[in-house]
Amino acid sequence: MENFTYHNPTRIHFGRGQIAQVDRELPANARVLLLAGGGSIKQNGVYAQVKAALGARPVFEFFGVEANPDYDTLMRAVAVCRAEKVDWILAVGGGSVLDGSKFVAAAVDFVGEPWDIVAKRAKIERALPIGTVLTLPATGSEANGAAVISRRTIKEKLAFIHPLVFPRFSVLDPETTFSLPARQVANGIGDAFCHVMEQYLTFPAHGAIQDRFAESVLRVLIDEGPKTLANPRDYDARANLVWAATWALNNAIGMGVPQDWASHMIGHELTALHGIDHARTLAIVLPSLMQVQRAPKREKLLQYAARVWDLRAGSEDARIDAAIAATRKFYETLGLQTRLADYDVKADTTASEVARRLASKGMAQLGERGDITPAVVEKILRAAA
Ligand code: NZQ
Ligand code: ZN
Numbered sequence: 231m232e233n234f235t236y237h238n239p240t241r242i243h244f245g246r247g248q249i250a251q252v253d254r255e256l257p258a259n260a261r262v263l264l265l266a267g268g269g270s271i272k273q274n275g276v277y278a279q280v281k282a283a284l285g286a287r288p289v290f291e292f293f294g295v296e297a298n299p300d301y302d303t304l305m306r307a308v309a310v311c312r313a314e315k316v317d318w319i320l321a322v323g324g325g326s327v328l329d330g331s332k333f334v335a336a337a338v339d340f341v342g343e344p345w346d347i348v349a350k351r352a353k354i355e356r357a358l359p360i361g362t363v364l365t366l367p368a369t370g371s372e373a374n375g376a377a378v379i380s381r382r383t384i385k386e387k388l389a390f391i392h393p394l395v396f397p398r399f400s401v402l403d404p405e406t407t408f409s410l411p412a413r414q415v416a417n418g419i420g421d422a423f424c425h426v427m428e429q430y431l432t433f434p435a436h437g438a439i440q441d442r443f444a445e446s447v448l449r450v451l452i453d454e455g456p457k458t459l460a461n462p463r464d465y466d467a468r469a470n471l472v473w474a475a476t477w478a479l480n481n482a483i484g485m486g487v488p489q490d491w492a493s494h495m496i497g498h499e500l501t502a503l504h505g506i507d508h509a510r511t512l513a514i515v516l517p518s519l520m521q522v523q524r525a526p527k528r529e530k531l532l533q534y535a536a537r538v539w540d541l542r543a544g545s546e547d548a549r550i551d552a553a554i555a556a557t558r559k560f561y562e563t564l565g566l567q568t569r570l571a572d573y574d575v576k577a578d579t580t581a582s583e584v585a586r587r588l589a590s591k592g593m594a595q596l597g598e599r600g601d602i603t604p605a606v607v608e609k610i611l612r613a614a615a
Pocket of ligand 2: 369421422424425494507
């Protein structure tokens with residue numbers, strides 16, 4: 231196991247009725263930006279609970295953060311923060327709203343062009359404190375310091391990671407997720423699953439705790455995900471799904487072990503170019519990447535086959551084939567199609583375009599061994615035709 235320093239500063243309030251905790255978390259005199267998406271929170275009662283918890287504090291509402299939050303939209307929220315001297319941001323929604331709040335928090339006092347925060351990894355000196363009320367289990371954004379920001383005018387989607395943008399607190403009330411459309415529930419399961427795989431399906435590194443923990447999160451997603459889709463108001467299934475998605479990317483399982491993240495980097499390009507939902511890009515890339523990288527990932531693939539899918543009989547190659555097939559089938563069963571053709575995307579042209587774009591951003595050696603070169607990226611996408 232490699233050395234590591236682990237610190238997750240986000241306080242989690244989990245369970246029914248926990249939105250009331252927002253009142254205890256925010257200073258009585260806080261000037262709050264309430265950041266939200268397209269309005270789902272007004273229909274499912276979350277907004278009313280949040281308003282009640284905010285009480286008499288001055289609140290400036292900013293709705294309209296879109297899925298794959300856009301730089302132009304977020305800069306309008308930055309302008310509100312500056313004009314109203316906002317000193318706390320409360321993000322209420324899914325990963326897009328939460329990620330958007332991190333960019334806004336970092337951009338408000340940023341000197342220069344805030345796009346450089348993602349485009350050039352420019353240094354952040356300060357960020358407004360963030361609290362979140364999560365309504366979509368998927369990204370782990372409620373308990374990590376990462377955000378992914380899109381800029382549609384230039385067809386870009388880029389990430390940044392900084393300790394200053396960890397939420398100070400996050401409210402996870404599984405009941406807020408009952409109103410999710412099946413498509414978003416499935417997306418969330420598929421995204422969380424891939425987050426675990428990025429930190430687990432690499433090469434053995436004596437991370438016994440990390441491995442066993444990763445395998446449990448995968449199993450919970452496999453078991454509770456379909457239960458939730460079949461019965462959206464099953465509180466316990468939903469609660470386990472919410473908590474699993476948080477643990478998939480609160481950084482714990484990735485400590486001291488190699489990490490991949492190539493599926494995500496390739497996936498972000500597919501979203502930037504073709505507007506495919508984040509989780510669906512992962513459904514396309516992950517099974518194909520497992521196949522193309524089966525030699526360097528061999529030992530972990532066999533471990534994954536045995537411990538996650540109980541595939542213990544037959545030749546090693548047959549077990550690996552079966553594990554990859556089970557992964558593809560899991561995504562397909564959720565309703566997340568795994569082929570570029572399913573999204574009317576031509577593999578040939580897209581494969582070379584994505585490889586070129588990644589290389590031009592310095593991502594020519596992806597994966598836990600740096601062996602996913604532009605040629606391998608092309609191979610992965612061609613195999614996902
Ligand atoms: O905008 P509203 O009206 O709220 O509707 C949203 C949106 O249309 C809706 N929704 C959310 N909660 C709901 C609900 N509808 C009904 N009931 C509820 N309770 O769901 C739609 C999708 O929301 P979005 O926030 O876009 O989804 P998700 O949470 O999957 O976030 C995706 C974004 O997160 C990034 C992705 O790249 C993408 O931009 N990621 C962030 C990561 C991180 N911060 O660590 C890691 C991930 O790998 C990912 O890249
Ligand atoms: Zn993801």
